[in-house]
Amino acid sequence: MENQDKFWAIVELFGHTVLAGQVSKCEIGDFVQINIPQVDAMPAWSKMVNPKAIYAITPCTEEVARSKAESIKQMPIDRWDTEQLFKNRFAQLEEEGKIKQLIEEAEEDF
Numbered sequence: 001m002e003n004q005d006k007f008w009a010i011v012e013l014f015g016h017t018v019l020a021g022q023v024s025k026c027e028i029g030d031f032v033q034i035n036i037p038q039v040d041a042m043p044a045w046s047k048m049v050n051p052k053a054i055y056a057i058t059p060c061t062e063e064v065a066r067s068k069a070e071s072i073k074q075m076p077i078d079r080w081d082t083e084q085l086f087k088n089r090f091a092q093l094e095e096e097g098k099i100k101q102l103i104e105e106a107e108e109d110f
Contacts, residue, residue: 013055
């Protein structure tokens with residue numbers, strides 16, 4: 001394969017993570033940027049990874065990378081991350097007394 005600035009590939013990261021998209025050198029530090037294409041209802045997104053986190057890169061056609069991205073349906077943020085963010089924010093609002101205030105306001109409406 002000739003040296004290219006951008007190319008389509010399947011990228012395997014340590015930790016059993018597989019991403020598929022267009023790979024390029026990132027402008028920030030020595031990171032590698034992977035642009036995952038839009039698949040089904042999921043929008044396109046990008047991930048910047050340290051090259052030391054890469055186990056393997058398999059160059060392929062755009063068609064193959066898009067097909068792989070669709071089959072793995074990798075999300076930019078895990079569901080656990082969003083649940084934890086919600087729990088943290090809820091706890092903060094509860095500490096500030098805002099949850100109690102909302103409940104009282106809702107009870108007044110009934």
